[in-house]
Amino acid sequence: MKSAVSAIAALLCSLLCLPAYAQDRNVVNITKGTFEAMPMAIPDFSGDTPEAATVGADIAQVIRNDLAGSGLFRMISPDAFVEKNLDIAVLPTFGDWKVINADSLLVGKTIITPTGAMATQFRLFDVFTGKQLYSQEYTVSSRDSWRRMAHIIADDIYEQLTPDSGYFDSxxxxxxxxxxxxxxxxxxxxxxxxxxxxxxxxxxxxxxxxxxxxxxxxxxxxxxxxxxxxxxxxxxxxxxxxxxxxxxxxxxxxxxxxxxxxxxxxxxxxxxxxxxxxxxxxxxxxxxxxxxxxxxxxxxxxxxxxxxxxxxxxxxxxxxxxxxxxxxxxxxxxxxxxxxxxxxxxxxxxxxxxxxxxxxxxxxxxxxxxxxxxxxxxxxxxxxxxxxxxxxxxxxxxxxxxxxxxxxxxxxxxxxxxxxxxxxxxxxxxxxxxxxxxxxxxxxxxxxxxxxxx
The missing domain is CATH 2.120.10.30 (TolB, C-terminal domain)
Structure with missing residues (x-):
């Protein structure tokens, strides 16, 4: 079965790209063919404290909204999740995500330090291969910047799963x-x-x-x-x-x-x-x-x-x-x-x-x-x-x-x-x-x- 990355890249290249990009970006014509958005699972990010968990849930929701709003991704409802309370340090049970037909999975954690700074760690997985596609950690001086952090993470995910650069942090x-x-x-x-x-x-x-x-x-x-x-x-x-x-x-x-x-x-x-x-x-x-x-x-x-x-x-x-x-x-x-x-x-x-x-x-x-x-x-x-x-x-x-x-x-x-x-x-x-x-x-x-x- 195709990996999440190859599937979405092929989908985008057949539906959303123009001949002028073909030489540099491995893309072809826009068509009016059948389009199906990539199914993706993004559980709420965990937190080291209740406050951090609340912010982590807000960050995850903005990421869901950004990616779903692009029209390229379909967010799977959390009600369908078999695996709950994911630990970012532990590999997910990929069979639980395959059964709900998720192509990709994003897991994250938010930490708020005593000084008020906030760090967010996240890992992106291809469910069908069980491989990690990307991981990153961002730190900001204040939790007030959580929304912009969410847009930056959404840009990272978009760039990993499509041939294009992100646009959400704008x-x-x-x-x-x-x-x-x-x-x-x-x-x-x-x-x-x-x-x-x-x-x-x-x-x-x-x-x-x-x-x-x-x-x-x-x-x-x-x-x-x-x-x-x-x-x-x-x-x-x-x-x-x-x-x-x-x-x-x-x-x-x-x-x-x-x-x-x-x-x-x-x-x-x-x-x-x-x-x-x-x-x-x-x-x-x-x-x-x-x-x-x-x-x-x-x-x-x-x-x-x-x-x-x-x-x-x-x-x-x-x-x-x-x-x-x-x-x-x-x-x-x-x-x-x-x-x-x-x-x-x-x-x-x-x-x-x-x-x-x-x-x-x-x-x-x-x-x-x-x-x-x-x-x-x-x-x-x-x-x-x-x-x-x-x-x-x-x-x-x-x-x-x-x-x-x-x-x-x-x-x-x-x-x-x-x-x-x-x-x-x-x-x-x-x-x-x-x-x-x-x-x-x-x-x-x-x-x-x-x-x-x-």
Whole structure:
């Protein structure tokens, strides 16, 4: 019988991966074939004290939720467990786990020291071979960090049982919305990727838009609508940097109503944004240290929504220079490029479908671009390869918009708005499966996913 690792690897490679990864990651096409999640058993972690056992149970539950939430694993109910009170120092009785059809088993223990520090040990087993696949121990200075420790452990398990890196130890920044539709209050908010620990970062006195993380996950760039000092009845778009750790905010630009959707370069040293000057919207790069702007496009069309490739050498953006809003790619240095579809030029067209394309964002893997498409009164979230081939729709609805990638490029979060105007966050994986709502305390829109925090 196949081991748990080989079984899940084969399953993922047949269902969830793309040809562009095949040379480096031993993976093949996404298909719509039959999918069965891997059955996995995760008993509550034991503890050296009742307090430690309580925390251990909480850690195990978060790990279960993370792995089950990925759609790749099916958690076996503890009610089915034959073997109880597992000791991490003793090999499990694998026959007891085979009988409930568990492919893999995670056993752990939590220890709280007299100083308040907490250590968690865990071992991952392949039930059918009886072999240990992985073991590790993590120590944190306070038990208050138990939830993040759980996400880190879940990442370890995910990486052992799939061909991909983990993504659970990460955060989502988004716009928290409240109030009547005619007078919405929009605050900057942040939470763990699973919806835990939500926190408002701004107080709602000014309307915030389009938050994005820098590569360190410690700084957010966003746009705010603020009163015009010369005419309080008018508003201006002001671009801010927000330091998550200190709460310090810094204005990096005051551009009237002409700036849109700034994004960091992969090195964090500059940002790309669209600015409208002399009535024409083009793509610019702003050097953050020198506050120096460089214009990258100079076209009568509307150019907006830039997003960097992972290596920073290219930018995808939206332009209507072909008659309708479509996606284009240009070199970051503004040099000419050879185009797959058309003559050489400064920018190459990527999409050619009916309707309007917007909000492009480059996958962390580098091979796909996610986008919003509007056609015939409906919106959809889709992906396309960087050469313009393989365009696919992942989900469509009355209004879906604003995709953002998980750090491993496997999952997309976006926001969906009901006909009553109530926005909420949703996620879906690259196979088009596992569509689910991402919990937030209230209405939420315009998400951005951080890199992994480690």
């Amino acid at each position: 955060r989502i920044v988004y716009i928290e919305e409240s109030g009547p539709k005619t007078k919405r209050i929009r605050r900057l908010a942040i939470m763990d990727q699973d919806g835990a620990n939500p926190e408002n970062l701004t107080d709602g006195r000014i309307e915030v838009q389009t938050p994005r993380f820098d590569p360190s996950s410690q700084t957010i760039i966003y746009t705010a609508l603020v009163p015009d000092a010369r005419n309080p009845l008018l508003e201006r778009r002001r671009v801010y940097l927000f330091d998550i750790e200190t709460g310090r905010q810094e204005v990096i630009g005051d551009y009237g109503l002409t700036s849109f959707a700034a994004r960091f370069a992969p090195d964090g040293q500059s940002v790309a944004m669209s600015l409208a000057e002399d009535g024409n919207s083009d793509i610019y790069v702003l050097d953050l240290a020198r506050r120096q702007r460089t214009r990258l496009t100079n076209d009568p069309a509307i150019d907006t929504s830039p997003s960097y490739s992972p290596d920073g050498s290219e930018i995808v953006f939206t332009s209507d220079r072909g008659g309708s809003p479509q996606l284009y790619i240009m070199n970051t240095d503004g040099s000419d490029r050879n185009c797959e579809n058309g003559p050489p030029g400064k920018a190459c067209r990527v999409t050619f479908g009916q309707g309007s394309y917007s909000t492009p964002v480059w996958s962390p893997r580098g091979d796909l671009i996610a986008f919003t498409k509007q056609s015939k009164g409906r919106f959809e979230i889709g992906v396309v390869k960087t050469d313009g081939t393989g365009e696919r729709s992942l989900t469509s609805d009355y209004l879906v918009e604003g995709p953002t990638w998980s750090p491993n490029g496997r999952v997309i979060i976006f926001f969906k708005e009901s006909r009553g105007g109530r926005p909420s966050l949703w996620s879906i994986d690259l196979s088009g499966r596992n569509l689910k709502r991402v919990p937030t305390p209230g209405d939420a829109s315009d998400p951005a996913w951080s890199p992994v925090l480690r």
